[in-house]
Amino acid sequence: MNDVMKRNNVKVMGEGEQTIIFAHGFGCDQSMWQYIAPKLAESYRIILFDYVGSGNSDITAYQSEKYSTLHGYKQDVLDIIEGMDLQHILFIGHSISSMIGMLAAIERPDYFDKLIMIAPSPCYLNDTDGYVGGFEQSDIKELLAMMEMNFAGWASYLAPLAMDQSKDSKLTKELESSFVTTDSRVAKEFAEVTFFSDYRSSLPLVKVPTLIIQCSKDSIVPIEVGEYLNKHLQNSTLQIIDARGHYPHISQPLETSKIIIDYLMN
Template identity: 50%
Template sequence: MEISISNTQFNALEIKRRNHINILGEGEKVILLAHGFGCSQNMWRFLTPYLEKQYKVILFDYVGSGNSDVRAYQKNRYSQLEGYALDVIEICDSLDFSNVLFVGHSVGATIGLITAHLRPDLIDKLVMVCPSPCFLNLNDGYSGGFEKSDLEELVNLMDKNYIGWGNYLAPLVMNSTPSETDIKQETDDALVQELLTSFCSTDPTYSKPFAIATFFSDYRHLLPKIHHPCLVIQSKQDALVPIEVGKYTQKQFPNAKLDIINGKGHCLHMTYPLQVLNSIQCFLDQTQ
């Protein structure tokens, strides 16, 4: 199915409700935070207290995730990542934002990549936290880390256990807001933190198509086409994204920097928020 780039003048209030948009801070520069698969805008809460001091921070949930309005869910649209990118495009258009700093986690970063391709005007710079342009090992020599059968089995396990990746972890994630001291000790309890924050999601009706779109897609071909300044933040030990994938992603971009954070897990923005912030700040200073 082809998804056309939106040229519709959507009602801004409608989009705000649909994607549960929250705007924090008063800064001039707009920063858009895009969550990954099985997550919601909640995942950014360790970064936002710092970001909102300098920026206007836009938080949102894709339709089918978090507190979005699931009445707007269309299976066709959200069975491919372009549908999620269209959410981003419509959000920017409805709020009349362009040239934003886009920060995406995991598949959220890939969604940013697609957005930058479809609507280069909307994005100024692209920050990708633990991105993978393709999770599959392919016979052209690329190793995304997983055989197709592994990922098929993963989706099958989701089906058989009838879950949308621990949907009931959401309240727990919301309850565990860390204090300043917690964040300072961020590396100490990284394992527990990572586990507690790993996945929270919605109904399998919505998460299964998202899982399939996430795990079986291949957007490597877009990387060389994106000339925006990009930052790839890679975890040293990530079960979902091997370090080689981070290196590959950086090399394929015409204009990208790679920061490897000496940590464990796939949610660096939650387990090492200060290091992620620092990395973003350095990147912004260097690319000014």
């Protein structure tokens, strides 16, 4: 258990009876929850962690083969749950972590009471069947090539796009700093796993009630994706925030917190 706590830099806050696990997205770490975790810690026990290769996790535990699919990251989540003997979990995942939490809940639905997905996507690529994911294959290949050639340049390009704020805004600078301090090899491999993943076929397998939170204008995940998820997850609720960007828990923390608390109280 201590190995898992150290490996994933697990932190615990709050005294509530029920546990919320916060799972960060690609290129980030647990610090991304700083704007909403303290509010939720007033009523819940909060578990924060970093995926292996992110933040202050144990980078020596990173194995390219293990983390070549989301199932490696899913195992990180299950290891924490089992190591801490957690039950009746409320899982809050941002972006690709929504799918990681979904896979964990499909494997062990008995662990989870509710899933909350912030800016989620089961597939980032547009498909010939009419599915709108937001990106073409060529877009992703260009992004990965940029990461390979100029990692800092990639971070300064993607951060204002994802945050949908000016390059000089405080929140954009925070995000860029998070991107650029991630190990470049790990970041590129995580990006490949994220942007080329397609978990649409797994959606009907989810039995856990799910809240989908989406910004009305998200440059990474189009609104059609939130609508697609709401249609294909059997027990889901879609809440759209009238805001821009891919990080409402950072740019709109009060509204995001309220939506989460209202959902959990029902």
